[in-house]
Amino acid sequence: MKGKAVIVARLLENTGLNRLKRAVLHQYLIVLNYHRITPDVRSFVSDFDDNVFGPTVSNFRHQMAFLKENAHIISIDDLKDISINGQKPSRPSVLITFDDGYKDNYTLALPILKEYRIPALFFIPTRNLIERRVGWWDEISYIIKRAKAGIISLGEPLNRDVVIGEDRHKVKSELMYMMKTTPFLNLDELIDTMAAATGIDRPSLKEQNAELMTLQELREMIKLGMKIGSHTHSHHILANIDEDSQYQELSYSKEILEKELGVGVSAISYPVGRHDSFNNQTKWLAKQAGYEFGFSFYAGFNKLHGLDFYDIRRVSPATNNLQFLSALISFPGIFSSLW
Ligand SMILES: [Zn+2]
Secondary structure (H helix, E strand, O other): OHHHHHHHHHHHHHHOHHHHHHOOOOOEEEEEEEOEEEOOOOOOOOOOOHHHEEEEHHHHHHHHHHHHHHOEEOOHHHHHHHHHOOOOOOOOEEEEEEEOOEHHHHHHHHHHHHHOOOOOEEEEOHHHHHHOOOOHHHHHHHHHHHOOOEEEEOOOOOOOEEEEOOOHHHHHHHHHHHHHHOOOOOHHHHHHHHHHHHOOOOOOHHHHHOOEOOHHHHHHHHHOOOEEEEOOOOOOOHHHOOHHHHHHHHHHHHHHHHHHHOOOOOEEEOOOOOHHHOOHHHHHHHHHOOOOEEEOOOOOOEEOOOOOOOOEOEEOOOOOOHHHHHHHHHOHHHHHHHO
């Protein structure tokens, strides 16, 4: 699908249609979602989940320069005004977001955001922040990358065997799917089972700590105009847990961030953010917990007026191809769903 999007994007850019269309797109809100920025190092491979790495530093800089020139970049603080008061920016509005609180957001993205004065919004899972623990997807990747080939049993409640063979990417995707779709799964216990079955220790606290931003770094980012949102406390998939646990995940993380950072937290991004990762109950509970905005992540664009504040769609620009971004700004209806 990515290849198809890039071909169509190139065609539109070459015919000049993009520039024409941009002129009438003031009513759209495009929310971009990044996770990690890739260092400008040839053949970079991480110890953790490589799938969450987006554009390289130099390409991220190109993307921000392009957006500064061609879009109306907004902050979360502007969103309600623009949507409700019917302001009409002359260009499509774009909000930049990051999920999961990775260290490279501070070391690699922040200097560029600061340079272009872009007020990005960072969604932080507070358990990871406070306990200095990476997410389950990173721990699974860490173990699978190091495990010897063989068959491991995942035990209760999955009762599944997993074959670790040549294609590590395939087995990781299989595990991720199970993690995302199995209700009431104790993820911590499952990672322990995998560690025991493979004989690979879970990553040390030192290794995990190095991957994440600290409270002090977040405070510094706020001073530079960046915004902080919640990504729940323990990154559970909200649709997979009961109502009380959902409310706890939503409200506890808000409380921690507001207390530790001294700012109001008005936005949440639902972990994983697919159609089936949250539901109407989640949206209602987010409102009860005091959030004004809830962000999903199953692609798509938003119309500024009549926006569903608890299902604001986001799209990933996790590519080094600037033409895709250009096409997305010009034809959100086509490109936000192709990706
Ligand atoms: Zn996440």
